[in-house]
Amino acid sequence: MTNRVLIVGGRGRIGSSVAQDLVTHTDAEITITGRDPNGSLPPELPPDRSRYLALNLADSAALQQAVSSSNLVVHCAGPFHYRDASVLKTCIEAGVNYADVSDSRSFTRRALELRETAKNAGVTAIINTGIFPGVSNSMVRRDIEKLDTAEQVHLSYVVGGSGGAGVTVMRTTFLGLQTPFEALIDGKMQQIKPYTDRETIDFPEPYGKTGVYWFDMPEAITLPETFPVKTVVTKFGTSPDLYNHLTWFVAKYWPDSWLKNPSVIEFLSYVSYGMTAVSNNFSGVGVAVRSQVTGLKNGKPTKVRSTALHPNAATATGIGTGSIAQLMLEGKLAKPGVWSVEQALSTELFERAMQSRNLNIDQVCV
Template sequence: MSKVVIFGGAGGIGAVASKTVSATDDFDEIVIADLRGELAVDLASSLDHPNARGVSVDATSHESLVKAMSQATVVCNCIGPFYRFGEPILRAAIEAGVNYVDVCDDLDATERQLELDQAAKKSGICAVVGLGNSPGLANLLAKFGSDELLDECNSVDIMHIHGGEPEEGPAVIKHRIHAMVNDVPLYIDSKFETVRLLEESGQRYVEEVEFRDVGTYPVYPYPHPETITLPRYLKGLTRATNRGVVFPISYFNYTMEVVREGLAKLASSTPKSEYPIDEWVEKILSRREEFLAEAGIEGPKGCLKIVLVGKKDGEVHKFIFSVSSSADGAGAGTGIPAGLGAILLARGKISGKGVFPPEGVVSPLEALTLASELLPKLKFGGSSGSVDFPLHIEHILPGGQSEEIPLSF
């Protein structure tokens, strides 16, 4: 009997992960665990799975978490913000002896989770942290390019954009604020350079980027963990950056304005734990619909763009990966990879013991192949038929010519 528990399974990302794991017959039982028990029950009843059920869980209670994991094969954690919930839920999985995957996108939380490596090994579990979009799919595509397309990968620049989702919960805004008030490590010339998104140090790395299916927008340094994990696994890497933005840009600018004004009112010695985050979140969300309407945003879109530069046969090559959608945003882009990770763990395709970033233990080809198989069944973006895998790879040859790399899974 195989059982998966999706924590935060009734949320925007967790619901997608729940639908993804229900699209195969790998699990005999699917448990959607959420603080909002009624929503979890409703979602479970909507899944095409005979043994899906919803339960209420309190993520602030260690006992509640461990109890919900009882007899599980895999735990898939989608509860944010991860700087608060990432480490405690992983600790519960280690105690319960259950394999684990999450979508942690907070660098400081990832560092704390990676420190649990020995505890996870002792428990005999495999924990994959940050298997969402960025981090997650970004790590796997960088690994794929480094292993399959290049002899040596020298630089990885990760850029991401999303917006227009039906709603954004407080946890999403808290993560965004967290990114604006914390250090952002960029790996430049084989050493780490620390910047801040809202300060001059970070503004130096802002640039306009064209995103497939979305448009051209400025991207800002983000404290996502790829910049600290990729250098450990990609041979020859001397540069790793992560930059992102949310559209409409007026909404993102307003978020920065609220945070700047909020910080200006605080004493410099005020600890981050005492920042009035909830007040800032309420202020930001109160105007979200206004900004969406003014910009004419009618639905979600998103794009993950990764630029790899390295050497093949002694010559410099560039590969540009774009995973995009003109109909889906952060929920699908993050929840699908998490669900894929849970399935691969259940199948024994991820077999290391300890705590790993995606590029440390997940086969990019196996994950991409599984994604291409499941996307037609998931039918996101209102599709009623087959969905092509939305990955495009552009190859810039040493002479400057451009070609598209055909995909076959």
């Protein structure tokens, strides 16, 4: 029987990138959803294997029907700061496997609370499956496995301009400035203010030395749960560097009431997206991820460092999620429960998936 994949929010740049990856690497039939009753398939998707379905996530009956007609559901309808776990709950009730591109701590916690429920239902649910979080999680796992003991994880990300994605990515950035968050530092959870403590990281070209700042990411809670490390750092930056300084200014000086006002978030998002329409021409829309794990190897202090680079951040997200979805459809990734990527995906399967998609990840020990 032909596999049927439902991509919730598939009309967006991220969702359509996931759909393209699945069309390329599987024989599945793809249904993408959107809120527009008059919507249609993106032109890059083949009409013989794809169809469009108008779906409002608030319509629980319609959601249940769409989920029940599928073998796998991929949730791409962000920003996930605004989402509850209703899609995941519907999948568990219907006995349908699930993956998502979520990047929100609050959403991640809500999803992980359903681990035992999904396990009892025999449903495999993999969350945070894009490029970061997602590929980044597997990079950390791969680095940790090179050491005898891992003590510190330092994750850094940089995105060029809009990253080839839509205005939703801008919303996610500004939503991430709203509240302080907890991070594991030297074995203790500490309160961190977003977009502080600028650090210069040497990324692969074309980014080179780029400033990154503390940013709330799901890896900050799932990696300490998975590995017995003492510190997990997650930092994010953009190119060109002007955007970093502007975002830092907003995070530091704008009143909390402004940052928590939906109208202000929309204003900032659309202004920023308009600016990237110009800057994309020279910054590109790519992404670089760097993982550095510090620990011991044969009794000696050792750092294992990995870097991944792709010219389009939205496409890279599609690769991360599409590879997970492919493995689930093929029955190679079956672990009932709700899991982050590093908790479910072996390094062997990860390396094979990246090689099949020509996403090279360099790794060195220093």
